[in-house]
Structure formats: structure tokens, C-alpha cells
Amino acid sequence: MKTLVVDNGGYSIKIGYADGECRTVPNAVFKSRTDRKRAYISDQLDELNERTGLFYSLPCERGYLVNWDIQRQIWEHLFTGYQPSETRIALSDPIYTVPAINDYSGEILFEDFGFSAVHKSAAPRWIGCAAAAVSSSNRLCLVVDSGYSFTHVVPLLDGQILQSGVLRIDVGGKVLTNLLKEWISYREINMREETYVVNECKEDCCYVSIDFDIDMKISRLKNETNTIRREYVLPDFRQNMRGFVRNPVREKDDLQKVSMNLERFSLPEVLFKPNDIGIDQLGIGEAVVESTKRIHEHLAPGLLQNIYVVGGSSLFPNFRQRLEREVRSGAPDLYGVGLASIPNPITHAWTSGAMLAKSDELPGGFMTRTEYLECGEDFMLEQRFLEFNDDPDYAEYLTNKLTKATSKSDDAFVQSTN
Incomplete structure (x- = not known):
């Protein structure tokens, strides 16, 4: 069964079969000042020549999906040509979705479009899981996702988000x-x-x-x-x-x-100094250092040596050099700092999700249509937030991982200082 991978960003959607090519299209509905009767949905913008004074209808605000009617309209246009009943879908989801914001994704994907199975996870988690699957040296990684609505700093261990170290900067x-x-x-x-x-x-x-x-x-x-x-x-x-x-x-x-x-x-x-425009938050470089301070201290060396920089705002010339310099100046002198080489920061999350989908290693797996009809949206929500679960069994599981990763990080740290 084919898997459709959808990285649903606030500015653009990256979409394609896991074993196919990725398309990047706008996540918006446009209206032209010269022709207000027609709505241009997503990539239909290519049909519009006069692009002055465009009116935007966006499904996402501040990084959260709040306008489901607009999102459903965009998905309906993009899913044309696919066969949902014979297709699984892997959909990226924001980190820390506000509980007051209703999530209708299960209802839309299962009931309206009829997909056979649905997987939902945060895009940084795809990146962390894919990195760990490629090499054991990537078990620890730190994702800096600087996109359209925000910038997230997300530390991961074996694809598991380390919640206490997650930071959000309201600049994108x-x-x-x-x-x-x-x-x-x-x-x-x-x-x-x-x-x-x-x-x-x-x-x-x-x-x-x-x-x-x-x-x-x-x-x-x-x-x-x-x-x-x-x-x-x-x-x-x-x-x-x-x-x-x-x-x-x-x-x-x-x-x-x-x-x-x-x-x-x-x-x-402003990405590095939000205070310049009155946003009382850390800059990206400071946030990376602060993130490593909020988790197990022995994990910091491994995280700092394996930083993944993704998102459209990271495409500014000199962005990576400036970030590396600021992290280097704020981190302990004995720790190494390394930024992973990423061919395309915009599509990297999609590429990671596609790789995991092809090998059936997506974290948490899929929820089938039968499970959804039996258990409803609440079951999907519980599965979605597995990485933030605080029950004793999960705590013990994570502690064991921390212990193993700590010994490896210490060995790498000793080797780097000899």
C-alpha cells in the first residue's frame, strides 16, 4: 500500500508519495485584486499573472491550524489524483498544539477523504527518527526549525522529543x-x-x-x-x-x-535578536544553548555536535555560519559544535518522513480507519502525544535510554578532548 507523506507547513505544503518526488506548494487560498470572483487554491497561483495586492486566506495562524474549512479546501485540491481508500497518509503536526484548538484532522482524513490509515507526528520527530535510523552516532540530535510562523528548538534522543528542552521563538x-x-x-x-x-x-x-x-x-x-x-x-x-x-x-x-x-x-x-522589535525572547543561538542546559547535562555534547537546521528562514545567506558562531560562543569550550549538512532545509522533514514510511519505521505507526471508527479522535490524540507521556513505564523507558546515551556521549567527549 502506498503512503502519501504530507509536511503541512504554515507557508507551504510538501507532498508526495514516499517512493516518489516531493512537491512544494503554497498552503493558502488567494484572490486577486483584479479578479475577486475566483479563488486560486494553492498551486493554482501559477495560473495568475497579476500578483499585486493579493488577498490571502491562510489555514494556519502563528503556526497552528485554526481554519479547517480553508485547509480542507486546499487538501481537496491537492489530493486530486490520489486514491485515498488505497493509500495511507503521514501528516506532520505542530509541537505543543494548544488544547483549546480543535483538531479535526482525523474526521477530515478518514470520513471526508477516506484514507485507509493515518499517521501524525511533529516534523522534528521525523527528522530525529530518520537521523537515528541512518547512524547510531545520530541518536542524539537537536533540530532548529525556523519556518514561516515561528522557530522551534527541539532536542531528540532516538527520535523521542526531550520535552523539557523544547523552546519556541515567535519569529519566523x-x-x-x-x-x-x-x-x-x-x-x-x-x-x-x-x-x-x-x-x-x-x-x-x-x-x-x-x-x-x-x-x-x-x-x-x-x-x-x-x-x-x-x-x-x-x-x-x-x-x-x-x-x-x-x-x-x-x-x-x-x-x-x-x-x-x-x-x-x-x-x-531579528531572528537572533527578537528584543530589537520588542519580543522578549531568546535569539536562535541563545535558545540552542539554553535548550541543552534544560536537559540531562551529559547529553549536551551529543546534541551540540549534531544540530539539524531546517525551515525556509534558514536559507538566508550566512545563517548557518552565524548560528554556529553564536552557539560556539555560548556553549562550554570543551564541547564541539557541529551543524549537519542538509541538501534542502525546506523539504528535509518530508524527506525524513518519506524514508521512515518506506521502511515502516514512522514513530507510533498508523491508526487504521477501523480503529478510528471504533475508538474515535480521542485515541488518535493519545497516540499523537505519546512523546509527552509522563506515566511511570514511559519514564523508566526514557531513563534507560538516557543512561545508554550518556555513556556514549561521555566516550565521545573524552575522545574529543584527548
């Missing part, structure tokens, strides 16, 4: 895009309704500063001595469907553009 790509809209609108041209265009501007222009003070000094220089200043030429949706970056030119032309100077590095800086 959405916050940065909205912030850039305000900056450009205040300084140059009103872009408050141009979320789509400004988001592309952010992706094309911005980078993480390795030395913020030096970049700030350079951005204050004039003319050619300022090597940071760029112009972002806005798309006209006739000749240019996407804007592009160019060096400033003195000659006047008819192209509409915005100037990007210190905004290029000040914007991603």
Missing part, C-alpha cells in the same frame, strides 16, 4: 515579511498590501550579518564605497514576473524600484 518568515512591508512603506513607497512581492524581495535581498557593527558602518557610506546598498526592481508582471536585485544606477529609468541598504541585514537580525 511572516514576522520578517510584515516588518519589511512597514519599513519600505514608511521610507519609500506604500507596500502594505504587497505581501507576495515584499516576501520575494526579502528572499532575494536579505542576508544574515556575520559582524553587525561593521555592516552598519558600511551601510552609512556614500556612493560606491557602500558595498551593501542594492536596488530591488519591482516586477511589472508583463516582462518581469519576479523582481530582481541590481547595483544602484545613476541614470534614471522607468523601472519601479525600492532601495535596500541596512534593511538587507537588519531584517534577519
Whole structure:
């Protein structure tokens, strides 16, 4: 039986059969200012040429799925061509879903679409389980998931989430895009309704500063001595469907553009310093170090040496270098710091889930349609939160794992210091 793997992100959905290719499509319904009668669902956006002033209908808010009508509409469009009655589905789920938010996924997937079996788990858990399955040296890993709505820091042991070390930062790509809209609108041209265009501007222009003070000094220089200043030429949706970056030119032309100077590095800086915009939380580098301090102290070396950085916000140039430098400065000197090499941070969670699905190693397995009809949604909820179970048997199970991992971490630590 085929398994459909769906990494259901707040900004995009990664979808495909476990033994096939992954498609990345928007997780939104769009309406155009020029044609408000038609709704463009997910990848139907490709059919729209004029993308100025787009209206967004999002199923997720702050990383949580709250608008199930919109999500069902998107899923119905994306599941076309699949055969749910002959297919299992593995669906990613947010960590720490608020109990007040109703979860209708079981009802929709089983009753509306008719899937034969459903698996639900947090995307970082897929990553941790897949890493441990590849090599015993990856039993301990720490996932930094910096996406659209938030950034999560998640330590794992054998694919099991270490709850006390999980941290959430309320800064992601959405916050940065909205912030850039305000900056450009205040300084140059009103872009408050141009979320789509400004988001592309952010992706094309911005980078993480390795030395913020030096970049700030350079951005204050004039003319050619300022090597940071760029112009972002806005798309006209006739000749240019996407804007592009160019060096400033003195000659006047008819192209509409915005100037990007210190905004290029000040914007991603918020990921590392949320206090700059009034969010009283740790930056990503500080959160990684703090996460390792909140769990068994002997596990810290193994976690710091095996950091997985995923999510769209990690694609800014210099992001990994800056994160590694900050973690290195905050961690004990004797501990090594290593970031795992990941070909595609956006699809890595899907790739991990697909690998586990092909080998039938998804954590917790699947809930069948028969089990759902007999036990209902409550049983699925209990299975979903297995990693946060506090019963004595589970505590003993985890303690045994900690003891084994501690001895291996200590051996690795001794070898690294000799």
C-alpha cells in the first residue's frame, strides 16, 4: 500500500508519495485584486499573472491550524489524483498544539477523504527518527526549525522529543515579511498590501550579518564605497514576473524600484535578536544553548555536535555560519559544535518522513480507519502525544535510554578532548 507523506507547513505544503518526488506548494487560498470572483487554491497561483495586492486566506495562524474549512479546501485540491481508500497518509503536526484548538484532522482524513490509515507526528520527530535510523552516532540530535510562523528548538534522543528542552521563538518568515512591508512603506513607497512581492524581495535581498557593527558602518557610506546598498526592481508582471536585485544606477529609468541598504541585514537580525522589535525572547543561538542546559547535562555534547537546521528562514545567506558562531560562543569550550549538512532545509522533514514510511519505521505507526471508527479522535490524540507521556513505564523507558546515551556521549567527549 502506498503512503502519501504530507509536511503541512504554515507557508507551504510538501507532498508526495514516499517512493516518489516531493512537491512544494503554497498552503493558502488567494484572490486577486483584479479578479475577486475566483479563488486560486494553492498551486493554482501559477495560473495568475497579476500578483499585486493579493488577498490571502491562510489555514494556519502563528503556526497552528485554526481554519479547517480553508485547509480542507486546499487538501481537496491537492489530493486530486490520489486514491485515498488505497493509500495511507503521514501528516506532520505542530509541537505543543494548544488544547483549546480543535483538531479535526482525523474526521477530515478518514470520513471526508477516506484514507485507509493515518499517521501524525511533529516534523522534528521525523527528522530525529530518520537521523537515528541512518547512524547510531545520530541518536542524539537537536533540530532548529525556523519556518514561516515561528522557530522551534527541539532536542531528540532516538527520535523521542526531550520535552523539557523544547523552546519556541515567535519569529519566523511572516514576522520578517510584515516588518519589511512597514519599513519600505514608511521610507519609500506604500507596500502594505504587497505581501507576495515584499516576501520575494526579502528572499532575494536579505542576508544574515556575520559582524553587525561593521555592516552598519558600511551601510552609512556614500556612493560606491557602500558595498551593501542594492536596488530591488519591482516586477511589472508583463516582462518581469519576479523582481530582481541590481547595483544602484545613476541614470534614471522607468523601472519601479525600492532601495535596500541596512534593511538587507537588519531584517534577519531579528531572528537572533527578537528584543530589537520588542519580543522578549531568546535569539536562535541563545535558545540552542539554553535548550541543552534544560536537559540531562551529559547529553549536551551529543546534541551540540549534531544540530539539524531546517525551515525556509534558514536559507538566508550566512545563517548557518552565524548560528554556529553564536552557539560556539555560548556553549562550554570543551564541547564541539557541529551543524549537519542538509541538501534542502525546506523539504528535509518530508524527506525524513518519506524514508521512515518506506521502511515502516514512522514513530507510533498508523491508526487504521477501523480503529478510528471504533475508538474515535480521542485515541488518535493519545497516540499523537505519546512523546509527552509522563506515566511511570514511559519514564523508566526514557531513563534507560538516557543512561545508554550518556555513556556514549561521555566516550565521545573524552575522545574529543584527548
